Amino acid sequence: EAGVAQSPRYKIIEKRQSVAFWCNPISGHATLYWYQQILGQGPKLLIQFQNNGVVDDSQLPKDRFSAERLKGVDSTLKIQPAKLEDSAVYLCASSHRIAGELAKNIQYFGAGTRLSVL
Amino acid sequence: AQSVTQPDIHITVSEGASLELRCNYSYGATPYLFWYVQSPGQGLQLLLKYFSGDTLVQGIKGFEAEFKRSQSSFNLRKPSVHWSDAAEYFCAVTSNTGNQFYFGTGTSLTVIP
Numbered sequence: 204e205a206g207v208a209q210s211p212r213y214k215i216i217e218k219r220q221s222v223a224f225w226c227n228p229i230s231g232h233a234t235l236y237w238y239q240q241i242l243g244q245g246p247k248l249l250i251q252f253q254n255n256g257v258v259d260d261s262q263l264p265k266d267r268f269s270a271e272r273l274k275g276v277d278s279t280l281k282i283q284p285a286k287l288e289d290s291a292v293y294l295c296a297s298s299h300r301i302a303g304e305l306a307k308n309i310q311y312f313g314a315g316t317r318l319s320v321l
Numbered sequence: 322a323q324s325v326t327q328p329d330i331h332i333t334v335s336e337g338a339s340l341e342l343r344c345n346y347s348y349g350a351t352p353y354l355f356w357y358v359q360s361p362g363q364g365l366q367l368l369l370k371y372f373s374g375d376t377l378v379q380g381i382k383g384f385e386a387e388f389k390r391s392q393s394s395f396n397l398r399k400p401s402v403h404w405s406d407a408a409e410y411f412c413a414v415t416s417n418t419g420n421q422f423y424f425g426t427g428t429s430l431t432v433i434p
Contacts, residue, residue, distance in 0.1 A: 244426050245413075
């Protein structure tokens, strides 16, 4: 079974530029998560999708961050414009929903995209 | 507010020694608890989870964790550490709705020969 795929692995941009990250979840996984992991910190959930609908985006900085999950499969996270404090690893995870017990689904993580904003 | 605290930023142990990583949580609802491990340049891998029932849970790679509601703790243990266990360890909590996953800041484990 293929794992969660993310690209690119690394990205270096200058502040005020735009950047996009791509995630392909494990086949059949209905739930997809985007996390931001700043150096020395734990992952912080940015947005959670159930199929192509947003379940939770309360910690997504909506003035500059956006995410979509077209057709309930692949997802793209975009930052526009980027700030220095956006430097982090962006992790994508997916899980297979068990009816009525979303939390019991195991999250499988991709290797992440390391973003450096100069 | 919901939160997860991992008091130890960095721990160093000798190979073959026992290990305990601490995790304390603050959560209003019934917590679902997890331990993840992250090797350099890799994503997070689930070690074990607690939802209900037996408060001592077994995970992969010889790890176990004990849920203590009275202490709001979910400490991770391993009786004999291997050099390959060197990594970053994260404790996480959520509720039965699966929303609002909260991770701790992590504990970095170094294993010396």
